[in-house]
Amino acid sequence: MKSSSKKVVASAAFVGLxxxxxxxxxHHSTTMFDREKFIVLEGTVKELHWTNPHVAIFIExxxxxxxxxxxxxxxxxxxxxxxxxxxxxxxxxKPGEKVAVEVHQLRDGSKGGGLRKITVASTGQTFxxxxxxxxxxxxxxxxxx
Amino acid sequence: xxxxxxxxLVAFMGLGCAHAAEPPAKVKSVINPPPTAKDWADxxxxxxxxxxxxxxxxxxxxxxxxxxxxxxxxxxxxxQFQLAEERAGRPPPLFTNCLPEAMPAWMLVTHNxxxxxxTPGRVTMLGESDGARLRRIxxxxxxxxxxxxxxxxxxxxxxxxxxxxxxDTIGVLPQTLIAVSEAAGHPNxxxxxxxxxIHLDPKxxxxxxxxxxxxxxKVLTKTWTTTRIFFRQRARIYDIIEGVCQEGYFKPxxxxxxxxxxxxxxxxxxxxREPPK
Numbered sequence: 001m002k003s004s005s006k007k008v009v010a011s012a013a014f015v016g017l018x019x020x021x022x023x024x025x026x027h028h029s030t031t032m033f034d035r036e037k038f039i040v041l042e043g044t045v046k047e048l049h050w051t052n053p054h055v056a057i058f059i060e061x062x063x064x065x066x067x068x069x070x071x072x073x074x075x076x077x078x079x080x081x082x083x084x085x086x087x088x089x090x091x092x093x094k095p096g097e098k099v100a101v102e103v104h105q106l107r108d109g110s111k112g113g114g115l116r117k118i119t120v121a122s123t124g125q126t127f128x129x130x131x132x133x134x135x136x137x138x139x140x141x142x143x144x145x
Numbered sequence: 146x147x148x149x150x151x152x153x154l155v156a157f158m159g160l161g162c163a164h165a166a167e168p169p170a171k172v173k174s175v176i177n178p179p180p181t182a183k184d185w186a187d188x189x190x191x192x193x194x195x196x197x198x199x200x201x202x203x204x205x206x207x208x209x210x211x212x213x214x215x216x217x218x219x220x221x222x223x224x225q226f227q228l229a230e231e232r233a234g235r236p237p238p239l240f241t242n243c244l245p246e247a248m249p250a251w252m253l254v255t256h257n258x259x260x261x262x263x264t265p266g267r268v269t270m271l272g273e274s275d276g277a278r279l280r281r282i283x284x285x286x287x288x289x290x291x292x293x294x295x296x297x298x299x300x301x302x303x304x305x306x307x308x309x310x311x312x313d314t315i316g317v318l319p320q321t322l323i324a325v326s327e328a329a330g331h332p333n334x335x336x337x338x339x340x341x342x343i344h345l346d347p348k349x350x351x352x353x354x355x356x357x358x359x360x361x362x363k364v365l366t367k368t369w370t371t372t373r374i375f376f377r378q379r380a381r382i383y384d385i386i387e388g389v390c391q392e393g394y395f396k397p398x399x400x401x402x403x404x405x406x407x408x409x410x411x412x413x414x415x416x417x418r419e420p421p422k
Contacts, residue, residue, distance in 0.1 A: 081258065084382050085378075135376060138351055
């Protein structure tokens with residue numbers, strides 16, 4: 001708790017100032033992710049944090065490549081609300097599933113990034129989202145089964 | 146002796162000493178009358194703002210280039226630096242402390258939906274993501290307090306001009322941001338005054354237009370006007386979902402007794418979950 005709290009306080013102290021070379025969680029710009037390219041993780045979902053303001057999927061990457069080490073990665077998404085409106089559910093991606101994930105990696109090269117899309121190996125189904133794709137009224141709204 | 150007298154005065158709640166100052170006069174609070182059947186019936190005459198309203202984010206993005214606030218030179222330098230940092234992949238973490246996006250940033254740069262409720266004498270805007278994102282707009286004819294306690298969303302009074310809700314807001318904390326993106330915004334620094342005209346688009350009643358006039362003399366050289374656009378959704382998957390921002394700093398876990406608890410998880414300075422080493 002102490003360590004995390006200190007970091008949160010440190011974050012608060014940075015409001016309106018220059019950030020370090022780190023991405024942000026709440027209501028953030030996404031330019032910390034390199035959106036001009038993506039990497040692919042192939043492995044197993046370890047944990048899913050269905051929490052505001054950003055959902056996160058922890059993935060054990062089994063296939064190491066140059067610049068893409070194996071081991072545990074964290075991939076962040078938008079909020080639960082915005083995911084639900086994109087058809088997602090809390091149980092769409094389950095711990096233990098084999099997945100292939102396209103990720104816009106953190107620019108500092110560490111094992112994190114933003115989701116581009118995720119494919120579940122057992123079904124071949126692919127999921128992504130785009131909240132800017134909902135800019136018209138009276139959308140019908142569909143949820144993945 | 147005087148100190149002792151004061152101490153006694155405090156201790157006995159005003160049962161005082163001969164030389165004690167007169168306590169401040171008390172003013173009775175205004176009592177809000179209970180709504181009448183007519184008050185409830187009159188709500189039906191208001192325009193239909195039901196449903197959930199999601200923002201036009203691409204227009205927020207576009208206005209960074211097309212409608213920049215008239216910043217003072219000093220504020221502009223600050224904003225341009227933030228925008229450059231954002232472009233360079235180091236977005237300044239404006240909202241990572243999980244305090245409310247607040248006014249006027251909620252209206253300006255939110256990526257989340259909101260709903261609007263009408264009750265007698267009040268319009269209530271409910272949003273997502275801050276945990277306490279809520280605006281109370283009093284439409285019962287009251288005036289602003291002379292010296293309102295500053296708050297994140299300020300003190301708002303409103304009235305209807307036809308189908309347009311006209312809102313006047315003062316008393317916003319000086320720290321709240323006039324934000325143009327999620328990574329560029331300037332504290333309003335006090336004395337901010339926000340006027341809004343909110344109505345449905347006459348050409349499409351499922352589009353809401355929020356016209357804002359923001360006067361912030363400490364950071365803007367003149368009043369800034371901007372219009373923000375929201376889309377009505379009625380599909381239930383658009384219903385507002387509880388959004389407690391701080392939740393992301395924790396993960397669900399069990400304690401040694403098997404109880405469900407939240408456990409803090411490490412975050413980098415910028416607010417993201419720390420990538421595994």
